[in-house]
Amino acid sequence: MIPVLTTDRLALRGPEPQDWPAFRDYFTSDRSIYTGGPLEPRSAWMMFAAEIGHWAIHGFGMWTVTLTESGQQIGLVGCWYPDGWPEKEIGWLLWDGFEGQGYAAEAAQAARAQCYGPFGWTTAVSYIAPKNARSIALAERLGCTLDPAATQPKPGTLVYRHPAPSEITP
Numbered sequence: 109m110i111p112v113l114t115t116d117r118l119a120l121r122g123p124e125p126q127d128w129p130a131f132r133d134y135f136t137s138d139r140s141i142y143t144g145g146p147l148e149p150r151s152a153w154m155m156f157a158a159e160i161g162h163w164a165i166h167g168f169g170m171w172t173v174t175l176t177e178s179g180q181q182i183g184l185v186g187c188w189y190p191d192g193w194p195e196k197e198i199g200w201l202l203w204d205g206f207e208g209q210g211y212a213a214e215a216a217q218a219a220r221a222q223c224y225g226p227f228g229w230t231t232a233v234s235y236i237a238p239k240n241a242r243s244i245a246l247a248e249r250l251g252c253t254l255d256p257a258a259t260q261p262k263p264g265t266l267v268y269r270h271p272a273p274s275e276i277t278p
Contacts (some may be wrong), residue, residue, distance in 0.1 A: 118170035
C-alpha cells in the first residue's frame with residue numbers, strides 16, 4: 109500500500125494510470141532535459157511503468173504531487189533507487205507552470221520525512237545536472253550540501269547530500 113502524504117497545500121499519492129498524459133507531456137518536452145528527457149513517447153511510457161513498478165519492487169518510490177484544493181497533478185516527488193544507482197535518492201520534478209511557488213520544497217520535505225521516518229533511511233542524496241540551477245537552489249534550500257566524494261550515477265552529475273535525520277528540525 110502506497111502511503112498518501114499531505115501538506116498544507118499538497119497531497120502526494122502513488123502514481124496511477126490517469127497520470128500518464130501529464131507524465132508523457134513532461135518527458136516528451138524539452139522541459140525534461142535535466143531529468144532524463146526529452147524522450148520519444150514509447151520510452152516515456154516505459155519510464156512511467158518503471159515509476160509504478162518501483163513501488164512494487166522497493167516499497168517506496170515517486171509520488172504524484174497534486175494540489176489539495178483541486179486534485180490537479182503538478183509533478184512527481186519522492187524516492188528513487190533504480191538498479192545501478194549508487195544511493196537512495198530524493199528527487200523532484202514539476203510540470204510546466206508550477207515552479208516558483210514552493211511546491212517542490214513542500215513536497216520534498218514531506219517525502220524526506222517519510223524516508224527518514226517510516227521507510228527507515230539514514231541518509232539520502234539528490235542527483236542533479238550541473239546546469240539545473242533551479243534544482244541546485246532547491247537542494248540548498250532543503251539544507252543539502254554538495255558531496256564531491258560521493259559516487260555519481262553517471263559522470264558529471266552533482267551529488268547533493270541531505271542532512272541526516274538528526275540534523276533536521278521539524
